[in-house]
Amino acid sequence: MKNIIVNKKEDQTPYQVSLGELFDGPMDLLVHLVKKNELDIYDIPIALITQQYMEYLEWLKSVNIDVAGEFLVMAATLTHIKSRMLLPVQEQEGDDEDPRMEIIRPLAEYLQLKYAAEDLMERDRLDWDVFLRADLDDAEASFAGDPAGLAQVGLFELIDAFQDIVKRASPKYFLDITPDAISVKSRISQIADILEDQGSAAFPELFEAEATREDIIVTFLAILEMAKLQLIRIMQHIESGIIRIFNG
């Protein structure tokens, strides 16, 4: 039997560098530069970093790597900071902070989270370091599910199911789900809840919680839709004039 004690580093797949994934983004490139130059991130020589950053972009372009827009935004930010650093400090303005903070603050936070990601990766990961018992399909295991208890399902699975249907459905019946339409649907469902609980509701009652004009319109559309579908009956008291909505 071969060595049982496994070196933690050795059993990890070597990282394959391909040009496309050299840097994940401008922050990543900045971290690389700060690290390469062994700089203190709270005291970054902005001119040096800006120069090296630009050189990198040039180099990437020269090897035909498409430099994404976000790298250019960062280049502009660095240049801007550099120019501000060149201006004489106006002593009157006491709250004038180091222009470099504009980049140092997000950089520090990004670094912190990068370390956190590393810490997480060092934990004993499921299906990588530790494993569970296989889900055996033994006869003992085939029990009828309890209709009351349902497994929590990811919303994503619901969207997936719906997406599949949309793909299969004829384009003529293609569904355009706008947020507005959903609001009305949601409101219908809420009104149905209220009517299920109370049997009926006074018309103004259904608008009570509504704050915005848009909400009121949505509620009104929901009531109209429900009336059209005969889900509700709308009655008015002859004497008081109060309109009540009843379960249909």
Added chain:
Amino acid sequence: MDDLKAIIESLLFVAETPLKIEKIKSVLETEDRTAISDALNSLAEEYESGKRGFFLAEVAGGFQIRTRPEYRQWIRRLKETRPARLSRAAMEALSIIAYKQPVLRSDVEYLRGVDSGGTLRTLLERGLIRMLGRKDLPGRPIIYGTTRQFLELFDLKDLNELPTLKDLADLGETWPNDSM
């Protein structure tokens, strides 16, 4: 417990089918058949004498850790209370009702392209959908909508929280580097 025995125990634990000695030999890259079968015997004895919750069964030419038959009633109880998963058909019908409600059975069937009576009944029994009323059409078909339990199951505050297909499209394609 020595390493060999512990390693074999961990292999038995994760194996999907009864583990043959040959297989263990090849995984451990050893020719020492005797050491393996000694370890297996010793594990079997330990499980037996320690009266553990499981035992080592020799089945189909291999070895497998199984729960002790005496405890079947408890295990059955555990599995019975295991939350049931919704079938693919149920998820499809439910998603149509969620997004298109108030909706008729014929709408669901038109979109799914299959008879959905049984599926709707299941969803009704589970309290995920409800009958909202009847439509003024020949035969007065039932109009369906989702329930409060539906919102709870998907951890939604209200139907406004349902992600739209646009939300999904906005996220774009999955990242190509994340090979799954």
Added chain:
Amino acid sequence: MDDLKAIIESLLFVAETPLKIEKIKSVLETEDRTAISDALNSLAEEYESGKRGFFLAEVAGGFQIRTRPEYRQWIRRLKETRPARLSRAAMEALSIIAYKQPVLRSDVEYLRGVDSGGTLRTLLERGLIRMLGRKDLPGRPIIYGTTRQFLELFDLKDLNELPTLKDLADLGETWPNDSM
């Protein structure tokens, strides 16, 4: 081994998700929480001191038997599967969501400095993050958080157990690994 412990062991053995004490209580129809947690502790100790092939992990609010990390290489050989890898981008986004949740896509993108739609979608599909709801802002952006599977993947009892964020000033010469 007494019966209660053996029964609990057999339950742990067949459970598909981390087993909560509440669940054990209901299966065993007992109110004696202490007896259950004593049994669990005793099992954990036995696995540890006996240096078995597995150990008792406390994860996502429950208990689960898992194979010992030292044996990972042998188990991987048996399973012959390449475990799904999370890319660097996915890990970055995931740790941002874990530490900053509830969080918007725009927060993730602000911190990372790059479009993260595809990465979020990957994480959603792997069930490591979920949509928690929508924020009351123009466009009603989706709020994200981590899932139980996230806790299970990283062997975390709960979110409080996330490694504390490091104080950069204390780090000195160490740098994050480029080849994470």
